[in-house]
Amino acid sequence: xxxxxxxxxxxxxxxxxxxxxxxxxxxxxxxxxxxxxxxxxxxxxxxxxxxxxxxxxxxxxxxxxxxxxxxxxxxxxxxxxxxxxxxxxxxxxxxxxxxxxxxxxxxxxxxxxxxxxxxxxxxxxxxxxxxxxxxxxxxxxxxxxxxxxxxxxxxxxxxxxxxxxxxxxxxxxxxxxxxxxxxxxxxxxxxxxxxxxxxxxxxxxxxxxxxxxxxxxxxxxxxxxxxxxxxxxxxxxxxxxxx
Amino acid sequence: xxxxxxxxxxxxxxxxxxxxxxxxxxxxxxxxxxxxxxxxxxxxxxxxxxxxxxxxxxxxxxxxxxxxxxxxxxxxxxxxxxxxxxxxxxxxxxxxxxxxxxxxxxxxxxxxxxxxxxxxxxxxxxxxxxxxxxxxxxxxxxxxxxxxxxxxxxxxxxxxxxxxxxxxxxxxxxxxxxxxxxxxxxxxxxxxxxxxxxxxxxxxxxxxxxxxxxxxxxxxxxxxxxxxxxxxxxxxxxxxxxx
DNA sequence: CGGCAAATTGACACATCTCAAAGCCTGTGG
DNA sequence: CCACAGGCTTTGAGATGTGTCAATTTGCCG
Numbered sequence: 001x002x003x004x005x006x007x008x009x010x011x012x013x014x015x016x017x018x019x020x021x022x023x024x025x026x027x028x029x030x031x032x033x034x035x036x037x038x039x040x041x042x043x044x045x046x047x048x049x050x051x052x053x054x055x056x057x058x059x060x061x062x063x064x065x066x067x068x069x070x071x072x073x074x075x076x077x078x079x080x081x082x083x084x085x086x087x088x089x090x091x092x093x094x095x096x097x098x099x100x101x102x103x104x105x106x107x108x109x110x111x112x113x114x115x116x117x118x119x120x121x122x123x124x125x126x127x128x129x130x131x132x133x134x135x136x137x138x139x140x141x142x143x144x145x146x147x148x149x150x151x152x153x154x155x156x157x158x159x160x161x162x163x164x165x166x167x168x169x170x171x172x173x174x175x176x177x178x179x180x181x182x183x184x185x186x187x188x189x190x191x192x193x194x195x196x197x198x199x200x201x202x203x204x205x206x207x208x209x210x211x212x213x214x215x216x217x218x219x220x221x222x223x224x225x226x227x228x229x230x231x232x233x234x235x236x237x238x239x240x241x242x243x
Numbered sequence: 244x245x246x247x248x249x250x251x252x253x254x255x256x257x258x259x260x261x262x263x264x265x266x267x268x269x270x271x272x273x274x275x276x277x278x279x280x281x282x283x284x285x286x287x288x289x290x291x292x293x294x295x296x297x298x299x300x301x302x303x304x305x306x307x308x309x310x311x312x313x314x315x316x317x318x319x320x321x322x323x324x325x326x327x328x329x330x331x332x333x334x335x336x337x338x339x340x341x342x343x344x345x346x347x348x349x350x351x352x353x354x355x356x357x358x359x360x361x362x363x364x365x366x367x368x369x370x371x372x373x374x375x376x377x378x379x380x381x382x383x384x385x386x387x388x389x390x391x392x393x394x395x396x397x398x399x400x401x402x403x404x405x406x407x408x409x410x411x412x413x414x415x416x417x418x419x420x421x422x423x424x425x426x427x428x429x430x431x432x433x434x435x436x437x438x439x440x441x442x443x444x445x446x447x448x449x450x451x452x453x454x455x456x457x458x459x460x461x462x463x464x465x466x467x468x469x470x471x472x473x474x475x476x477x478x479x480x481x482x483x484x485x486x
Numbered sequence: 487c488g489g490c491a492a493a494t495t496g497a498c499a500c501a502t503c504t505c506a507a508a509g510c511c512t513g514t515g516g
Numbered sequence: 517c518c519a520c521a522g523g524c525t526t527t528g529a530g531a532t533g534t535g536t537c538a539a540t541t542t543g544c545c546g
Binding site: 047092 | 336368385
């Protein structure tokens, strides 16, 4: 098997707009520095000033904001094809960290390359821009979840989101996807305690047709889960429109 | 007094990077449709497909996500100079609404203008992009607040954020700023109930050197408030760096 | 003065956290 | 192959935090 490719990134864009051959070519020939991170390793560190931005190729990553007492809040999960750290290109100084959830392979792209594209490729630039704007939409959906959904609904919504995003790029089949995450990490996504997450997951297992054994999520009835959690995928911008 | 100008938008950019005369000129000559919204009016509606994006000129606006039962979560507050709805330019379909908090004057810019800039002005495009990426950073800060800060810290953090942002564009002086907002609206920002917000505010008033009479926030000791709420303004990218 | 909208209070139910102890599973060394 | 260590998951119990409901009070405006 050849090394993980940028195909999921290209899929990410092509689900939402058309790419020209030239654009596909530019993306495919980006000089990449590949790296595999182990569970919990920081691939981008808060307060640093990165000179490259990373794309998830395989596995999962998450954005994390740390508090002084060591607590943290995860603010998004990223799947293969996500240009996770594009934010750094504009922010210059990171406001948060990006950590690996389970083993995670990423590709780093130098900012000079992004700058070149931003100078010469308006359409591709807009697609990059779109990717960060979708990240913001995901943050808003998470804010709604944490602020106004019950813990049960929140987890259900999270699973619907991840399944949908993974399915879009061909990384989920048969209502199943890999989610090698600790309950404590889910607690950091939900802003709850480990113990409460544990109890909530037990309720979900018994009531709402989802199962998660710590490694794999299996959704037994997606529609029911989506209805229960008020999941509406439109915030993921899964429509092909000229951008 | 002439009508509210785009000066705060230009200030927003110039705090973070240098603008050329040509760029300032392009911004100043954008064709604008001005409109004043009353408290609680929706200036951008979720699920619609706007053909223009709006900039706050005066007053405050907020992003809102609505749930089926009528509850809502506010995900950000916007101040004069914020190009609030730039997201619509890339998203095409809105995932959320933008509502006026108190009386709010905005300027709408047609997407054709933004498209023209994105085709011809790479640097200005990056600044627009930066503005949306800062919005995402604000969402992350709010996620951390709602998930990992106490209600008291959360409100304190919110006041620090707003004071800092307003001060930056010259809309706050003497540790005071206008915040003509209802406790119920603050509850929608914090993801809490009205009653709990009321009690929390009373605690803040007595303990933490802040006052808010429903119209104006007065911060008696900013440093103490910032320390208490772990406010670190770096997520607002207030540094002048070439972008 | 009368009428509202918003702020405040009180009482009580329910949700969530913390602490601490068990139970489970897996990899390793003997 | 078994015992044990370490990391997760699960449970229990009691302390706090938050929500809900309903009544009161306050402030502003016609």
